[in-house]
Amino acid sequence: MDRKYELTRNNKMIPLVMIAIGVIAIVMGFMTDKTRTWAVLLQNNFYFTAMALAGTFFVAFNYAAQAGWAVGIKRVPEAMGGFLKYGMVAMILIFLLGKGDLYHWTHHDLYDKASPEYDAIMAGKAGFLNIPFFLIRLVLYGAIWVGFTHMLRKHSLQEDIDGDIVHYKRNVGLSATFLVLFAVTSSTSAWDLLMSIDAHWFSTMFGWYTFAGLFVSGLAMMCLIILYLRKRGYMNHISENHLHDVGKFMFAFSVFWTYLWFSQFMLIWYANLPEEVVYYQTRWRLFRTLWVANLLTNFCAPFLVLMTRDAKRKTTILWVAGIIILCGHWLDVYVMVMPGVVGADWHIGFIEIGVAVGYLGAFILSTLSELSKAAIVPKNHPMLQESLHHHI
Amino acid sequence: MAKRIYGIFDDEEVLMHAIPSLKKDGVVCKDVQSPFPIHGIEPLLNIPRTRISIASFLYGISGTSFALWMTWYMMVHDWPINIGGKPNFMFYMNLPAFIPVTFELTVFCAAHGMALTFLLRSKLLPGVTAPVPHPRITDDKFVLHVDVKDESKVNDVVALIKKSGASDVLLNSMQFS
Numbered sequence: 125m126d127r128k129y130e131l132t133r134n135n136k137m138i139p140l141v142m143i144a145i146g147v148i149a150i151v152m153g154f155m156t157d158k159t160r161t162w163a164v165l166l167q168n169n170f171y172f173t174a175m176a177l178a179g180t181f182f183v184a185f186n187y188a189a190q191a192g193w194a195v196g197i198k199r200v201p202e203a204m205g206g207f208l209k210y211g212m213v214a215m216i217l218i219f220l221l222g223k224g225d226l227y228h229w230t231h232h233d234l235y236d237k238a239s240p241e242y243d244a245i246m247a248g249k250a251g252f253l254n255i256p257f258f259l260i261r262l263v264l265y266g267a268i269w270v271g272f273t274h275m276l277r278k279h280s281l282q283e284d285i286d287g288d289i290v291h292y293k294r295n296v297g298l299s300a301t302f303l304v305l306f307a308v309t310s311s312t313s314a315w316d317l318l319m320s321i322d323a324h325w326f327s328t329m330f331g332w333y334t335f336a337g338l339f340v341s342g343l344a345m346m347c348l349i350i351l352y353l354r355k356r357g358y359m360n361h362i363s364e365n366h367l368h369d370v371g372k373f374m375f376a377f378s379v380f381w382t383y384l385w386f387s388q389f390m391l392i393w394y395a396n397l398p399e400e401v402v403y404y405q406t407r408w409r410l411f412r413t414l415w416v417a418n419l420l421t422n423f424c425a426p427f428l429v430l431m432t433r434d435a436k437r438k439t440t441i442l443w444v445a446g447i448i449i450l451c452g453h454w455l456d457v458y459v460m461v462m463p464g465v466v467g468a469d470w471h472i473g474f475i476e477i478g479v480a481v482g483y484l485g486a487f488i489l490s491t492l493s494e495l496s497k498a499a500i501v502p503k504n505h506p507m508l509q510e511s512l513h514h515h516i
Numbered sequence: 517m518a519k520r521i522y523g524i525f526d527d528e529e530v531l532m533h534a535i536p537s538l539k540k541d542g543v544v545c546k547d548v549q550s551p552f553p554i555h556g557i558e559p560l561l562n563i564p565r566t567r568i569s570i571a572s573f574l575y576g577i578s579g580t581s582f583a584l585w586m587t588w589y590m591m592v593h594d595w596p597i598n599i600g601g602k603p604n605f606m607f608y609m610n611l612p613a614f615i616p617v618t619f620e621l622t623v624f625c626a627a628h629g630m631a632l633t634f635l636l637r638s639k640l641l642p643g644v645t646a647p648v649p650h651p652r653i654t655d656d657k658f659v660l661h662v663d664v665k666d667e668s669k670v671n672d673v674v675a676l677i678k679k680s681g682a683s684d685v686l687l688n689s690m691q692f693s
Contacts, residue, residue: 390612394600433569515556 126503129358131496139489146482153475162222163465164476168483169218170317171341171457173211174334175487178342179204180273181306187276187292187299192510193369195502196361200349202280203494204342205273207487212266215317219262226465229253229323245324253320265313272302280502287504310335318457321464325403329388334460336381340422341453343374344446349491351439351446358500364437365514371436374449378426385419406463411470414459421452454480518544519667521674522649522689523660523682528554531658534680535560538662541676547661549653572630579625580618587614649689 153161179201186194223230233239234246246253275298283291311331319330327333347370353359392400407415425448435441462470502508525531528550535545535557545561548554558565588607591597591614596604603609635641653659660682664673674685 386612386615390615393612394602396600431573 126499127358127501128497128499129353129492129495131492135492136489139485139492142481142485143489144482145478146480146485149475149478149482153479157469157475159225160466160469160471161475161479162218162225163461164479165214165218165222166226166317166465167457167461168454168479169211169214170461171454172483172487173208173215174338175342175345176204176207176211177269177306177310178339179346180208180269180276180302181310181339182342182346183276183280184272184299184302184306187295188303190296190507192507193366193514195505195507195511196514197346197350197359197366197370198280198502198505199495199498199500200346200353200491201342202277203491204346204349204487205277206494207490208273209266209270210486210490212262212270216259216262216266219258223255227320227323228464229320230255249323253323258316258320261312261316265309268302268305268309272298272305276302280505281498283505284499284503289506292506310338318460321461322403324399327388327392327400327403329384329391333381333384333388336377336384337422337453337456340374340377340381341450343370343377344449344453345487346370347374347442348446348450351443353495353500354439361501361512363514365516366511367439367442368433368436368516369514371430371442371445374445375426375430375436378422378430378449382419382423382427385423403463406467407459410468411459411463414455418452418455418459421448422456425449425452518663518665519670520546520689521662521664521670521677522686523662523677523680524650524684524686525658525660525681526656526683527681528658530681531660532557532560534677534682535660538676538680543673543676544663544665545660546663549649549659549661551654551656551658554658568630568633571633572626575629576622576626578629579622582625583618583621584614586621587617645691647689648691649686651690 150161150165153164182194182201183198183205185191186198218226228234229246229249231241233241234243235250236242276295279291279295279298282288311334314331314334318334319326347367350359350362350367350370354362389404392404395401426445429441429445429448430436435445458472458476505511523534525534531548531550532554535548538545548557548561550557591610592604592607598604599613602613640646648654649661650657650659660677662673662677664670670687674687677685
């Protein structure tokens with residue numbers, strides 16, 4: 125029961141090679157097409173940071189709901205949260221260095237009345253969308269997310285050592301606070317990082333829509349890591365009943381994502397207001413294949429694959445569904461970022477795939493090294509027995 | 517025809533342990549009625565998994581098909597109306613507007629179909645008297661239904677049930693007495 129994940133040299137090699145591929149892709153990208161590379165970096169950085177955030181969110185809502193079944197797997201989302209600190213630092217760097225290419229609203233002449241580029245709409249938004257305030261918000265998100273991840277993890281590890289119930293109680297309080305802050309920051313960070321790419325456009329559904337995507341991709345990643353650990357013999361206490369619950373989460377939130385995707389799309393399509401519909405016009409004209417593929421991979425595939433009870437209890441099907449969802453939501457973020465930055469010049473080639481592989485490698489390496497720092501089964505958690513005997 | 521007798525238990529733990537030992541002695545345990553769901557009792561009674569999810573899927577598919585047909589018939593085929601300048605001469609062009617209807621009818625058909633199927637299969641329709649062998653099964657008693665094939669052996673079976681922890685054994689349902 126005290127087993128820790130062992131990060132051997134062999135296990136490190138694969139993620140390190142993946143990171144190397146990512147670095148080569150970034151270097152190649154900057155030599156050939158700077159704007160596209162910034163966009164790809166922003167897309168992947170957002171995707172994997174959001175996935176890490178989903179890990180912390182998973183830990184937090186299980187504490188706040190005082191749910192017992194997930195105790196046996198909770199080290200995995202905890203470890204996923206470890207990537208947040210790197211992701212947030214990279215996010216600030218990407219903004220500082222790539223803002224000219226990524227965010228049209230950072231151009232100074234938009235706000236200069238004498239300039240021919242003067243943009244009355246952007247000038248009206250300058251109170252919120254200006255570089256200092258944007259940076260303050262980014263740092264604030266980082267501080268909140270990384271801070272709460274760290275505190276939740278600290279109490280969880282301390283509980284292993286001294287078994288004091290006070291750590292559990294403290295984590296319930298911390299989680300409740302985090303959830304309130306997360307509700308606000310997950311929305312506003314989606315406006316800042318993704319919606320402000322198309323700065324003229326706005327959608328009140330956007331924050332929720334992004335949240336649904338980040339949560340379901342985080343669940344898929346968590347599911348795959350659990351399946352990997354189980355295959356390697358580290359998670360023999362996790363039965364198909366736990367996997368069933370994880371599968372239910374993936375199924376339910378794929379449907380939830382679709383609900384929000386459609387709610388955002390249908391109202392804009394129906395009302396047909398020029399300033400709103402321009403967002404979908406670009407996607408329909410230039411990204412039609414990806415835009416349709418997005419819906420197929422993120423709704424139809426998980427909906428049909430994970431529908432039956434037996435499917436959610438079989439590891440092979442969960443592997444397939446998890447990989448489909450991960451690819452699908454990578455595509456989803458791609459379609460959110462690219463039209464506003466590169467427009468018609470988009471192209472999925474070595475840069476896109478390479479950077480994604482690099483980020484995946486970094487994410488895996490960070491998660492596995494966090495996992496190797498603590499026992500896979502949280503020892504003194506008050507609901508551990510409930511989780512070990514979970515049966516549905 | 518087999519004779520149905522009823523073992524009355526005061527505690528679900530006793531009942532859970534009684535069933536395997538009774539089965540070992542060759543007693544046919546058919547069903548259990550209890551005030552609350554008892555976790556893990558279905559495999560003991562060899563109750564197969566419910567097929568209501570398959571039924572629900574089929575009801576849902578029917579709802580989807582019906583809604584798509586209905587919106588096509590009303591809005592495209594029979595009486596096309598131009599709402600907000602939306603193209604209405606091709607079904608697929610107007611499909612997003614029909615999705616809410618389709619969703620609602622899918623849920624409606626799946627939910628109502630499931631509920632009605634459950635009631636029919638459980639013989640719980642309005643006007644039908646529910647089989648209640650003991651008035652306290654909705655309170656604190658657990659009733660085990662046992663079928664005895666050979667009527668001459670009823671007394672042996674009663675003794676076996678009592679030995680396994682039952683507080684009482686009813687030879688007839690108390691429903692109308």
